[in-house]
Amino acid sequence: MSARNLSFPAAQQAQIIRAHQRDIIHVSSLKEQTENILRSWLGSRWLTRYDKEVELLVKLGYLGLTTGRAIQTLGEEYTNIWSYSALSQSPRVRAGLILLPTIPAYLLARLGPSVASRSDRLKTLVRAAVVSLEVVSEVNLAIFYLRGSYYELVRRVLGVPHISGIPENPHTRPPSYSLLGVLIFIRLVHRLIAFLRSRSRKSIITEKRSANANPEEPHIDARPVSSLLNVTDPQSDPAPSAEDDDLTILDVASLPPDVRAGRICTLCLEERTATCVTECGHLFDWNCIYGWGREKSECPLCRQSLDLTRLLPIYNL
Template sequence: MINNVNNNSSQSSSQHHQTENIINRSPISRSERNYQNTHQQQQQQHQQQQQQQVFRNRNNSNIYPTYADQPDIVRASQKDDYYKKLFEDQCFEIFTRLTGPRFMMNRQQESKLLSNSLYFLLTTMIGSQTLGEEYCNLRQIKDSSFSVPSLLDRSRLYIFNLLAPYLIRKSLPRLFQKYPKLYHLKEYFPNLERLHLALFYFNGSYFNFSKRLSNIRYIFNRKVDQKRPKYHILGVLIIIQLLVQLVFYLKDKYQSYISSKNLEFTSEINNNNNQSSSSSSPTSQSSSNNDSKITTSSPGTCTLCLENRTNTTSTECGHLFCWNCITEWCNNKPECPLCRRPISVRSLIPIYNYQ
């Protein structure tokens, strides 16, 4: 009995000590937890600040990859164009041997698309570098996340770089034939490409439209010097050239507008003179019939020189002019003086025995 009482007392005392320890430890564990939570939050904030700092200074750092400059991108593009041309010629020769020269004569664009697609598939599509990129130690990255482009990004680049231009070239002639008024938009495409090239020379971001639409840029695979040559002067020259072309374009439009107004004014004067001469004497109806026969048999008036037409020539749109007048006009401005439809000297039609 005495032993049992002693054991019970010892157990109760041990339980009392355990409860005291638990009570004493509980505030310490809470403080430790609070300290750990605050420490983790501070570490996360510090890591985020470091990542933001790396993202901001990656162009000015020698440790992290830097964006490629204009000279290296242009050199890589020229190198790729050289190898693409060799591969295109070899593919065209193989296709010609397989299908015959007559079949391939009108399918050069399809052969070029197929050869460039094979080159793209064997390099960029599988995640490898092209020959030009290897030559200049460049690597494609996603500009928004600074990571390797995914398969979807590379597929989008293929569509914008190869497939879409081919479809546009094939559909434009039909579109212009259906809507002739849109034909003048064709002359703006080269200027738009040159403007994009000037922007590339200024900031060095996207060399062509496909890279811009896919949001893909180049970085270096090697350590580079901070002081590298830029192509800003080329961008300035292109902008100056485009401005000069714009001035001449506006000048030509203004002159054509003035000439059209003069033609309308002279045609109104001629119509008024004809009406006044026809209504001047009512007794000359019989003679006017004879005169109308004479005037219909005689050549009409050229709207360019305002004289009787000599060597009457017709355009594709059906307007008549002198041969010398319309050829000189076409050499300076390849469009019809009246309806502004695009024409050329080759398309002019001389008219003989015209009444």
């Protein structure tokens, strides 16, 4: 048989799904190892502040060393499939396969909250962009379960399918995932109905409020209520020094050096600010233990269960 007559079958749904799951496992493992190294070098406080950038760099590195070089990812190699189309060898298409799944999600996660806090209109636009991306991704996933190609939305847009290196067996029937596609469409219809009902309910409430609106905004301690509701994320700002910490009533500057040496957070290895205590009795910075608790629900010292809602602020330690 000549090379011109060689043809490869399209990858089966099970192969594509297993490859995608395998890639997620490898990226998660690589991210965890990277975080452990950076935590030991730079501390938990730095890692909590730049966790989204670390995740982005890990994904870019993984895809850049595989898809960017026009070779299989570890998941594709595991299931013996690879990307192929008339455009798959183009550097622009490979760059799209790397950047489109990572950069927009990072920008929405990192810049979305800060942009949305500037005005209600920007907040509405950011929220609409996130919801629209989720809905389009679910529609693409439902079509994949029904039709069997283009598991990722980016591949459908760029026209880069998967092919398989395993010959088709005419005596076996591949598993069907059509039921999952139908269920996803049912969920989308339910989501649409709930959205329309909430819009109609909000319009009614808005009309009632406008009829009984008070032209003067209420104030608490000479501060408008709207300013009290727009609370910023404590992770977004650098931690203040111990002398400038408003959540410590001690005169830190007057403490003896040996006493201040004991006021060290075991996570960031810096002097504690905004001290809080866990249920097991260990003291940490609020930002440090909060960032740790979002990743692991256990105390970093004794490994007991950690509940972020049960943290107790300590103002005099």
